[in-house]
Amino acid sequence: MTKAIDLLIKNIKIVKPNENSVEDGDIAISGGKFSRIEADMDPAGAKQVVDGKGRLAFPGVVDAHMHTGIYSPLAEDALSESRAAAMGGVTSSLNYMRTGMYYLNKGGPYREFFPEALSLSANRFHVDYAYHLAPMTAGHIDEIEDLIDQHGVTSFKIFMFYGSHGLHGKSDDQSDFLMIGKDERYDFAHFEFVMRGIRKALERFPDKAEQISLSMHCETAEIMRAYTQLVESEGRLSGLPAYHASRPPHSEGLAIFIASYLAHETDCVNLNLLHLSSRKAVEAALLMADAFPHVDFRREVTIGHLMLDTDSGCGPLAKVNPPIRPRADVEYLWEMLLDKKLDWVVSDHACCRHEFKTDSADPGNVFLAKSGFGGTEYLLPALISEGAKRGMSLNHVAEVSSYNPAKRYGLNSKGDIAPGYDADLVLVDPHDSWVVRADESESTQGYTPFEGIELSAKVKQTWLRGQLIYDGRIVGEPAGQYLKRPYHN
Numbered sequence: 001m002t003k004a005i006d007l008l009i010k011n012i013k014i015v016k017p018n019e020n021s022v023e024d025g026d027i028a029i030s031g032g033k034f035s036r037i038e039a040d041m042d043p044a045g046a047k048q049v050v051d052g053k054g055r056l057a058f059p060g061v062v063d064a065h066m067h068t069g070i071y072s073p074l075a076e077d078a079l080s081e082s083r084a085a086a087m088g089g090v091t092s093s094l095n096y097m098r099t100g101m102y103y104l105n106k107g108g109p110y111r112e113f114f115p116e117a118l119s120l121s122a123n124r125f126h127v128d129y130a131y132h133l134a135p136m137t138a139g140h141i142d143e144i145e146d147l148i149d150q151h152g153v154t155s156f157k158i159f160m161f162y163g164s165h166g167l168h169g170k171s172d173d174q175s176d177f178l179m180i181g182k183d184e185r186y187d188f189a190h191f192e193f194v195m196r197g198i199r200k201a202l203e204r205f206p207d208k209a210e211q212i213s214l215s216m217h218c219e220t221a222e223i224m225r226a227y228t229q230l231v232e233s234e235g236r237l238s239g240l241p242a243y244h245a246s247r248p249p250h251s252e253g254l255a256i257f258i259a260s261y262l263a264h265e266t267d268c269v270n271l272n273l274l275h276l277s278s279r280k281a282v283e284a285a286l287l288m289a290d291a292f293p294h295v296d297f298r299r300e301v302t303i304g305h306l307m308l309d310t311d312s313g314c315g316p317l318a319k320v321n322p323p324i325r326p327r328a329d330v331e332y333l334w335e336m337l338l339d340k341k342l343d344w345v346v347s348d349h350a351c352c353r354h355e356f357k358t359d360s361a362d363p364g365n366v367f368l369a370k371s372g373f374g375g376t377e378y379l380l381p382a383l384i385s386e387g388a389k390r391g392m393s394l395n396h397v398a399e400v401s402s403y404n405p406a407k408r409y410g411l412n413s414k415g416d417i418a419p420g421y422d423a424d425l426v427l428v429d430p431h432d433s434w435v436v437r438a439d440e441s442e443s444t445q446g447y448t449p450f451e452g453i454e455l456s457a458k459v460k461q462t463w464l465r466g467q468l469i470y471d472g473r474i475v476g477e478p479a480g481q482y483l484k485r486p487y488h489n
Contacts, residue, residue, distance in 0.1 A: 003030040005046040007466055012052030012427065015394045016417050017059065017403035022394055027057065029423040032465035037417060052427055055460060058398050059417050060091025060424025063376050064405035065274065065300065065346035068095045068129075070102050070372065071356060072444070074117060078124035081351050081374065082480060083442035086126045086470040088377035089426035089459045092406070092414050092483065093127050096157055096215075098134035100178040107136075107179030110143045114151060118482060125480030126469055128424075130409070130487075132157050132215060137180050138190075141197035145204055152484025154212045154410045155272075156198060158191050160255045161219040161321070188258065195268035202269070211410035211486050213270035213298075214263075218255035218281070219247060219322055227251070232367060240310040243323045243366045249278035252322055256281060260288035263295050272298045272408070275348055277305045277322040279332040286341065298343045298408055301333055303379045306345070306386065308449055316358050316369040318449035320348065334390055337400070344405040345383055349376040354446040374445045378436060380426065382450070384457040388430070410485035422489060423466035432458040442474060 007029040013022045014037060028036040028046070043049045063085060069077045085093050097117060099107045104117060110133060121129065132155040135141045147153040162178060178186055195214060202209040228246040231237055237245055256273060263271045273285050276299055289297045308318050309327040318324050336342050350372030359368035383397055406415025413422045433456050438448040462470035469475055 003035050005035065006030050007048045007050065007423075008041060008043055008046035009050045009052050009057070009425070010041065010043065011054055012057040013054065014417055015056050015058045015398050017395060017399040017415070019395045022056070027417065027425070029466040032423055034417060034419055034421050034423050036419065055427040055429050056394065057417065058089065058380065058426045058428060059402040059415055060426055060462070060464065061089045061380050061401045062092040062094070062405045062411060062415055063090045063347050063349065063379060064094045064344060064409055065302070065348045066093050066095045066376060067348070067350035067372065068093065069097065069104070070350050071352045071370070074104065074120040075124050077351060078121055078129075079478065080442065080444045081349065081376070082124070082126040082129070082478065083474050084374065084377040085349070086462050086474060087442050087459065089380040089428065089462050090376055091127050091424035091426075091462065091464050092411060093125065093129045093376070094132060094405070094409060095129065096132045096134065098157070099136050099140075100180075109139055110147060114147070114153075118151075121482065124478055126474065126478045127464060127480045128483050129480050130483040130485060134159060135194045135197065136178055136186065137184055138193065141194055144197045145201050148201055148205060148208065148212065152487070154208060154485045155215060156194070157215040157217065158194055159217045160191065160259065161217065161221050161224060162186050188262070191259070192262050192266060195262055195266035198268045199266050208410070208486055210270070211408065213272055213408060214268055215272040215274050216255075216259045217274050217321070218252050218259055220251045220255045220258070223248065223251040223254060228367070238364065239315045239366050240312065240318060240324050243319055244310050244325055246367075247321070247323050249280035249325065249329070252276070252278055252281035253284035256284040256288060260292055260295065260297070264292045269294060270296050272300060274300045275302045275305065275322060275346070276300065276333070276342070278325050278329045282332065282336050282341065299341065300344055300346060301337060301342045302346055302348045303382050304348065304373070304375055304449065306330065306333055306337070307382055307453065312449065314449035314451065316364065316366040317447055318373060319366055319369045319371055320373060321371050338390060338392055340396075343400065343408070345379065345400045346405070347374070347376040347379045348372070349374045351443055351445045353444060357447070373449055374443045375448065375450060377441055377443065378448075378450050378455070380428070381455045381457045381459060382453075384428065384430060385455040388456065411483060411487050413487055413489045423463060425463040426459055427461040428457055429460055430457045434458050
């Protein structure tokens with residue numbers, strides 16, 4: 001029996017991942033799911049018919065690397081930054097979170113911490129959402145299996161650079177910043193034991209094993225400490241070039257080697273190498289994939305590292321970890337993305353409001369600025385715009401912005417336009433040029449390192465499970481749902 005059509009979107013160009021072309025057609029949605037994708041469908045009987053005006057229809061973006069709640073209270077940040085996500089075509093927001101300073105500003109076990117985070121998140125997101133969690137203590141490692149079983153958290157993270165650094169710069173006291181016990185160390189041995197904990201989970205949950213993974217922020221604390229001291233003492237560099245030099249690309253490469261060997265040693269076979277920013281980092285990642293073929297490596301890049309370079313005029317406003325790199329690294333990242341050596345593109349969105357981002361007494365000092373910035377609202381438009389200049393197919397855009405991260409992270413009803421999938425959809429005009437202006441964003445950040453960049457594609461509408469949530473403005477109240485993974489709705 002044919003399902004009744006709740007919504008019929010006609011006259012669109014459908015961009016599906018894993019295809020070689022864009023097809024003219026119509027999309028029928030029933031019960032919040034895609035039900036039929038065909039050409040010239042009869043509108044009779046459809047409860048609502050929308051003219052797509054010949055626009056591109058992408059699957060809703062899966063922004064798999066965000067930091068909602070890092071600099072502002074979680075409930076407050078969820079509301080504003082998910083509005084920014086919706087205006088950029090994002091329908092699934094995957095957020096990294098940990099105990100310690102920032103986020104909820106508390107330590108303790110995840111059995112107490114995470115339910116509080118979920119309670120604060122409820123009814124605050126305009127898009128669907130999930131969390132990656134970081135095991136910061138030995139006790140957290142013991143909780144991994146319960147987090148998978150009870151809360152559907154299937155992805156975890158290690159911040160390798162916290163050995164001698166805090167979030168923004170050097171730190172001599174791990175226990176205060178990370179809120180871990182005085183007898184605990186956040187070091188290579190801890191990383192190994194996290195991997196062993198993930199391995200145990202893979203064995204306990206064989207039906208979920210392909211979608212249980214560990215993500216690595218790969219920078220080497222000892223290299224960063226030494227080079228930061230050199231750069232600051234020499235005083236020759238400032239701004240983004242100084243920060244690039246203080247956290248050099250070989251720091252990324254070395255950390256990737258260490259992480260990969262530990263994954264091999266522990267048989268932790270699903271490893272995500274996050275926000276690769278440089279040629280040396282990508283080359284190291286590819287070397288490790290050849291060295292350890294049994295490890296399923298995935299490689300991530302951010303839209304910031306694809307759009308900005310050390311000559312960008314935004315200066316310390318673009319401080320992020322790992323740093324923005326010179327143009328040669330940026331172009332190499334594009335080359336690797338086009339060659340499908342990088343698996344997905346994310347925003348690494350961390351809304352750091354202007355009044356907190358730089359030091360009021362010395363705003364030009366990059367070493368005093370806070371790390372991270374927002375950009376989820378520009379992810380898809382920038383990827384389409386810059387990708388078009390380099391010959392990137394629209395189908396490939398759909399793969400790296402939606403399909404690939406959805407499948408890796410257990411969002412099995414997201415990331416594609418196909419019957420049975422959640423009706424998450426983005427309508428894009430690929431010929432509507434516009435200039436990025438922070439004051440037009442839904443984010444509360446108040447600035448953007450992308451300010452003044454002209455983009456050639458613009459999101460016109462965003463649909464979440466068949467409901468319109470953005471139509472040139474945010475529509476409706478927050479309707480995002482927590483995605484317990486593996487997610488099959």
